[in-house]
Amino acid sequence: xxxxxxxxxxxxxxxxxxxxxxxxxxxxxxxxxxxxxxxxxxxxxxxxxxxxxxxxxxxxxxxxxxxxxxxxxxxxxxxxxxxxxxxxx
Numbered sequence: 001x002x003x004x005x006x007x008x009x010x011x012x013x014x015x016x017x018x019x020x021x022x023x024x025x026x027x028x029x030x031x032x033x034x035x036x037x038x039x040x041x042x043x044x045x046x047x048x049x050x051x052x053x054x055x056x057x058x059x060x061x062x063x064x065x066x067x068x069x070x071x072x073x074x075x076x077x078x079x080x081x082x083x084x085x086x087x088x089x
Contacts, residue, residue, distance in 0.1 A: 005085030008078050015074065015082050020065065023089065032064060039089045050083045 009015040010026060018026040022035035043049035052059065054069030068074045074082065 001081050001084045002088055003085075005081035005083070008074065009082050009085055014078070015068070017082075017086075036086060036089045039087050043087070046083060046087055049087060050079065053079055053082060053086070 009017040009023070012018075017023060017036065018029045020030040020033035022029040022031065022037075024037070039049065043052070052065075055067040056063040056065040057067055057070075066073055068082075069076070069079055
């Protein structure tokens with residue numbers, strides 16, 4: 001599941017996390033969002049990380065992050081896989 005999540009997160013046509021975030025092994029990262037580092041420490045509750053990915057505007061109405069779940073950019077299964085990957089960073 002982690003490998004599938006990484007693939008989705010790194011895909012320029014799916015998760016595209018690299019457009020805005022630094023990921024240690026990613027190529028050409030953006031710098032709009034915070035680096036995806038120490039994610040277990042930042043999100044000890046994995047459900048909160050999932051909620052952030054599903055709809056970041058629920059916590060911050062001004063968020064520039066795409067609401068991947070609410071806007072149906074990713075499926076629920078894809079979001080779960082991305083969460084599993086991001087949580088390992």
